[in-house]
Amino acid sequence: MKNKIIFLNEVDSTNIYAANLCRNSAEIPLAVVAALQTNGSGRMGRSFHSPKDTGIYMTYILNTENVETLNLITSAAGLAVAEVIENMCDVKTQIKWPNDIIISSKKVCGILTKLITENGKIKFALIGIGINVSNEKEDFPEEIRDIATSLKIETNKVFDKEKIIEKVIQNLNEFFIAKKFTEKEIVESVKKRSNMLGKKVFVKSENREFFAVNLSPDGGLVVLDGEEEKVIHSGEVELF
Numbered sequence: 001m002k003n004k005i006i007f008l009n010e011v012d013s014t015n016i017y018a019a020n021l022c023r024n025s026a027e028i029p030l031a032v033v034a035a036l037q038t039n040g041s042g043r044m045g046r047s048f049h050s051p052k053d054t055g056i057y058m059t060y061i062l063n064t065e066n067v068e069t070l071n072l073i074t075s076a077a078g079l080a081v082a083e084v085i086e087n088m089c090d091v092k093t094q095i096k097w098p099n100d101i102i103i104s105s106k107k108v109c110g111i112l113t114k115l116i117t118e119n120g121k122i123k124f125a126l127i128g129i130g131i132n133v134s135n136e137k138e139d140f141p142e143e144i145r146d147i148a149t150s151l152k153i154e155t156n157k158v159f160d161k162e163k164i165i166e167k168v169i170q171n172l173n174e175f176f177i178a179k180k181f182t183e184k185e186i187v188e189s190v191k192k193r194s195n196m197l198g199k200k201v202f203v204k205s206e207n208r209e210f211f212a213v214n215l216s217p218d219g220g221l222v223v224l225d226g227e228e229e230k231v232i233h234s235g236e237v238e239l240f
């Protein structure tokens with residue numbers, strides 16, 4: 001069945017649930033959405049705080065057959081969500097490479113993309129999206145209280161989660177299925193929102209700092225290594 005969305009009251013992680021569906025089911029839904037995650041996961045092995053009803057926890061399942069540049073999925077997904085937040089909530093967003101969404105220097109959304117292979121071939125990309133919607137500051141665990149925010153904290157309004165989900169899915173469909181924009185246009189739009197370009201950044205995998213100068217055509221972070229440019233495709237990068 002096409003365009004089916006599965007809504008769950010509780011799940012360990014929508015990414016894990018979606019991965020199992022991709023491996024074991026003939027009917028692959030378009031997205032899995034949960035009201036609560038007991039084991040929400042983030043990048044770099046971190047967990048994603050996913051309390052009941054205050055956030056959006058969803059995984060969009062993308063068949064990668066017609067995706068030209070797999071590396072660009074992560075950046076494009078960040079852009080898709082950033083645009084929805086800007087349009088619906090009337091706030092300015094920034095994208096922290098590769099795809100955290102930032103409002104007023106704090107993280108409002110994290111995205112974790114997993115690729116699913118079959119017989120050694122990549123078949124699906126699971127785009128896991130977590131958006132803090134109605135959390136109050138004290139709802140966040142203490143260790144992230146100063147770096148996390150929610151749409152409610154930033155706007156003083158409570159937004160309809162279902163409408164946001166609908167728009168995010170619509171945007172992702174336009175980006176990946178209808179291919180409404182060229183890859184160049186997507187990278188340009190991400191660049192405009194990037195909070196790293198022109199700044200010193202610390203690349204954890206290299207344990208050193210670089211100067212971030214650009215995004216590559218497939219969404220990598222171009223940094224200066226002395227005189228030479230170097231493209232970083234994954235890993236953790238922090239603003240200095």
Ligand code: BTN
Pocket residue numbers: 012013014015016037039040041042043044046048056057058059100109110111112128129130131
């Ligand atoms: C990050 O900030 O490091 C990425 C966070 C991604 C969280 C989302 S919530 C829905 C989906 N299911 C998960 O377990 N993680 C992603």
